[in-house]
Amino acid sequence: MPASSAEQPAARPERTELAVVGAGPAGLAAAVTAADGGLDVVLLDAADAPGGQYYRAPAPGLGATRPEALHHGWAEFAALVARLGRHRTAGRIRHLTGHHVWAVERSGTDWTLHAVTGPDGRDGATTLDARRLLIATGSVERQLPFPGWTLPGVVGAAGAQAMLKSGLVLPGRRIVVAGSGPLLQAVAVSLARAGARVPALVEASGYGAYGRAPLVLAGNPGRLAEGARHGAALARHRIRPLTHRAVTAVHGNDRVEGVTVSRLDRDWRPLPGTGRRIDCDVLAVGHGLVPQLDLAVGIGCATRCGADGSAALELDDGLRTTVPGVWAAGETGGIGGVRLALTEGELAARSVIADARGGPGTARAAALCRSRRRMRAFAELMGAVHRPGPGWTEWTAADTEVCRCEEVTTGAIRTAVAELGAGDSRTVKLLTRAGMGWCQGRTCGFAVRELAGCAADAGAPDRRPLACPVPLSVLARADRPEDA
Template identity: 55%
Template sequence: MTDRPHLAVIGAGPAGIAATLAATAHGLRVTLIDGAPQPGGQYHRQPAPELRARRPQVPHHRWRTWERLRGGLAEVEQQGWARLLMDYHVWCVERGPDGFTVHALLGPEQTEPVAVDADGVLLATGGYETVLPFPGWTLPGVVTAGGAQAMLKGQLAVSGRRAVVAGTGPLLLPVATGLAAAGVEVAALVESADPKGFLRRAPALARGPAKAVEAAGYAARLARHRVRTLVHHTVVAAHGTDRLEAVTVAALDGDGRVRPGTERRIACDTLAVGHGMLAHTDLAGTLGCRLDGLAVAVDEEQRTDVPGVWAAGETTGIGGAALSLAEGHIAGRSAAARLRGTAPDPRDRTRPARVRARLRAYFATLEAVYAPPAHWTDLVTDDTVVCRCEEVTGGAVREAVRDLGAGDARTVKLLTRAGMGWCQGRMCGPAVAGLAGCALTPTRRPFARPVPLGVLARQHEEP
């Protein structure tokens, strides 16, 4: 086996698993690395084994697809074609004259450094949620929509008894449905998207009939649970002392502003909120890969502009599990061919390429429909915390722009420390850019995540 080319796949979600199966089937050794204890990613997140779930498939999507992926992964691991490093967090990928070295640390304690040498690297690092701030969003009981879903899938737990699910994006439907099925009283699903946007783009949305059927299924289940749906509404504020007690929501006008007099207060102890997703591009940035907007740029084979580096899944643009599977399949086959010194057979990717093209067009349309309200910054008061790590308020950001001449997010960061905390601006970056009136741009860092100084000190110790 050691004479086969070696591919390091970073990320064990749908794209990473599909890439691993395709690459091993076409002659590569693969090391699959992921920061979660089990493969599957967010979409196929599994309950912790110690919970001994009797019906783990209940809170999950496309269980049969997951069973096929899980079975294929177990087979290639058993046969020695793939090695899995779970609960390892990749903090850097070094490019050398003879290939790449992937550096990772085990678990949240960041112990047991490991270095994986590979001939090529495939980035399947997925995406992360965007949450735009509003008064009260830091109260205990306010969680991200994806966080609520992860808690339900991975821990079979919920954060409260009465919830409001709010924001914008297709993720809100399965989150609200999952909470309702778990016994939570979902007081309201608050979606800021304007229904007229769906009507205007109906021909483009018709390219995704399966997704329309899936959405209709969620809507039917919400109706059975008597969940009130408020479209073209937004959360104005969250209220409480020690924890969340209620939220105020209001209708939006055609320009995306709150319509005066439409505010209503809804009692709840949980608010699951999200405003879309952004691609994880940190590792791509450290490698010098070109970005297309806020995602990694790739060609028809999912190759980046850095030789020996592929990218697949939501790191190349948010598009859901089916698109991630198609891209992972194409990337794995391309890597297998290129690292063995041959060109991929175009017939190998005909069907995945068609799926990719159709879903990319579909999700580009969805992204336009589910854009956050145009004037969401009007809701951010001067005392609203924007950067939670450094406790920077909306007023401080506005002062940096208005009085100190900051014209971009980087200057705001230097003047206010917004984005200098543990998350390195991943949570507050969109909010800071919005308040500063500038475009959100990815930042390139030498490391993809914080790393202990002792690990860095040992990197180049003399033997």
């Protein structure tokens, strides 16, 4: 019986001038700009089509005739995809879809990228050598636990929008949208336009704090216009914004039947006696996004603590990381939205071109750098306004599950600290198994650190040797260079 593709000896790695990991807005902009500049580019992405989470498109079999109706800036994205197609035809870009890059390592003067293919990594393995590396791996949604959040019918806010964009389906008919951050407004409006009833938009922060930085707002008029559009759309669909409030409990037996919304103080502590019930069949909840840094941290790229409390890569004005030969763009440098991601993608590619071909910087690069500084200033303001307050930990009860994979509760984490002497999140992990499950702490890592009160871990990046699940057969073969 013939061996599976995962068991076959790996082919000798191909080589490229630039490998771009991630085909979301930043990676897509970077790849086509680098190819415009004459570089040989390989674009690797886990998805089957470019666009990332933001530009998710319905599956071809659904027959959607107007996918642009679910997006802003679709014309610019379509133009980038058209450029990608032309470069692919000309052989300047190789777009490897369905490729999950699980590790990167230095190999002489090159970077060696290891990837698996297929939904579970069992369809095959690929190794690629690149002279330069650009990381555009995007972000993941941040979740904060509370009683009932594991009940069927509780979905991520970004996940609800992804279901709508890619599957043209609603997670329910009466949906409460809750959490913190501007993404919630876009999610609530999208769901309402698709036919859902959204009785409330529950925002743990407020928007008044933006007024404390008038110069930053003046430098980003597009953000003000976007906020005004969302506000008008919320009013048009009769969605009630409830600021300085949070969902502190979910009710239901087999699935969501309602939620309790409580008023919060300035530190996000629930105020006694303020809880009231809102009936719904789905809760779409999320407290912002956090950069996905597994690959970058694995090769030694330095990070900083962003204004939102999450780790982000340290980058210079040319989007270079602290590791020579490695650039990054988009959400890896801090959460900032699609406009910033597109700008950084192009700027990073121009920086790579200058490094590869030499020569002075261009006027276009200088203009992009100015735009990036302006948008990054707004991103830092946004992160500070919507950063989870320390009082959110009082939403949880002793039996509230924090790590869903390993069923670790708030009580177990607090016991590890108070009675077993855990002084950092790693020790909490060893004593409780929090973060040892399938997601490897991507969902619970922030909450575990906050509940454990590990001040030394604040803003520290998670470190994982593998960026995604990998079959043992692939790991075994990667240890035998003679098979390459």
